[in-house]
Amino acid sequence: MERYNDYKDSGIEWLGNIPKHWETFRFIDNVKLRHGYQFRDYDFTDEGIRVVKISQLDPKGNLNLTKSSFIASDRLNSFKAIRIYQDDILMALTGGTIGKIIRVGKISEPLLQNYRVGNFFPDKKKLNKTFLYFLLASQVTEEQINYLLNRNGQPNIGKESFKNMFFTLPPLKEQAQIANYLDAKTTSIDKKIKLLKQKIKHHKAYRKTLINETITKGLNGDVSSWVRFRLKDLGYLYSGLSGKSGDDFNQDDNPNNKGFIPFTNIAINTYLDKKQLGTVVIEDNEKQNQVKKNDIFFLMSSEGYEDIGKSAVLIEDLKETYLNSFCKGFRLTNKNSDASFINYLLLSDIYRQQMLVEGKGFTRINLKMEKVNNFSILIPPTKKEQQQIAAYLEAKTNTINNIVNNIETQITTLKELRKTLINEVVTGKVKVATYSQ
CATH class of the missing domain: 1.10.287.1120 (Bipartite methylase S protein)
Structure with missing residues (x-):
């Protein structure tokens, strides 16, 4: 792609030079930011008019309405001022996805704008709405938002934040x-x-x-x-770290730091990744279980069913390394069984589904040791096979x-x-x- 023939200093440090015939503008002069309504729990119903929350702003740039909250249909006229239409530009104004922006596609029903979802409206005489969308989706906006967040330390942005942002025109x-x-x-x-x-x-x-x-x-x-065994016939479960507080983990330069296997290392891997270890302070007199090569690890507690009972196997030696407290280790004692095979078996759909059934809980799903110990598997009779x-x-x-x-x-x-x-x-x-x- 080619450049423009002539450039000038924009007068704004982070914009640098801009084409000579372009101008810059202060956000407040050309754009209106509309906040949504702060609906309360008692406003929501099982069906009716969908309320667009931050969670509906898909990072892919789309509006995702699969998991929506609703208010009663007869209240639509009371909230006309925050109705969302096709081509509206929406942004997350708080939370871990702050600055996430989408452009609303075709919609076939009325939608309402929740609190902390921003909707942007340009002065049509000065600013093309699609051009504004791309401005807000650019690094220029991202960097200004990050600057404000780092300076103020507040995980929120709004009208005051955008008020003095500058953009190309x-x-x-x-x-x-x-x-x-x-x-x-x-x-x-x-x-x-x-x-x-x-x-x-x-x-x-x-x-x-x-x-x-x-x-x-x-x-x-x-x-x-093939022969059927319970897991406890092939080895034994052992516990992860105990008696630790958050202060014991990931301390920089502590001489008593040892490696530990985080929850995520088990959740996302088939084989434990030694590059994905954390550190934990282990004193000389502590009695904690160290992991060993060919141990299999289970996620015993999770916020959802997707991860519960997920396993991963360690196929290399690790020097003095420990296990996350939300997990259990399984150590084979039967010399006629192979850890990698058993781990693949436990990751297959048929066994994963059986394991998921054993998970219990509401706010957090948990597996009991006896359920894992008594878990039944069918394996070839020889280790070689x-x-x-x-x-x-x-x-x-x-x-x-x-x-x-x-x-x-x-x-x-x-x-x-x-x-x-x-x-x-x-x-x-x-x-x-x-x-x-």
Whole structure:
């Protein structure tokens, strides 16, 4: 892409030089930010009019209405002032996704704007609405929001925050050209990302099917000789860290620091990753259980059913390392069983579903030790056959994982390209092909 012929100093440090014929504007002069209504728990009903909360602002840039709250339908006229329409620009004004922005697509029902969801309305005589969307989606906005948050230490933004933000202002006709250009380019990039994500979904589904088929049918389809065991017949469970407070973890430069396996290392991996360890202070006189090679680890407590009972296996030696308190370790004592095979077996759908059934709780789901100890599995009679199956699955799943990782790298590259493209175009670093000086 080419640059404009002439540039000038914008007078704003973080904007730098801008095309000579462009101007800058202070947010408050050209844009109105509308806050939503602070609905209370007693306002909500089982059905009626959907209320758009921050959780409905999908990071992908879409409005996700699958998990909505409602207010009674007969109250619509009372909230006309906060009704949401197609092409509205919505932003999360608080929380962990602060600054997240979406443009509302086609909608077929009335929607209302909840508190801490912002809606932006430009002065149409000065500012193209789609151009404003891309401005708000650019790094220029992100950096100004981050500056305000770091300076004030408050995880909220609002009218006062935006009041004195500054942005670029091309001529209105050129704004429309830029908006159309970015619409076309970002739509194209988004389609590529969507296709790549579908490929990932396909490969992950194949990976799951491969594990399920192999772990229940073996390599030759004959499991008539396989033997049923309870886990406690093959080894024993041991507990994670006990008696620790938050202050004991991840202390910098403490001489008594030892490695520990975090919850997430088990949740996201098949094999424990030694690069994903935390540190915990262990005094010389403490009695804590150290992990060993070929131990299998279970998530025994979780906020949801997705992770409960998830297992991972340690296939390498770790020097003096301990286990998270929300987990249990399982150490094989039966010399005729292979840890990697058993872990694959426990990750298959048929066994995962059996394990999920044993999880109990409301605000937090928990597994009891006796349920895991008595868990029944069917395994080949020889360790050699188990190892052959595990080796086969490792080779196959590694190939799939490498493909998925490559696709994820492509997605990351496209997302960075999208972000850079928006920022360079809306700040005038590059010129769109449709504009001529």
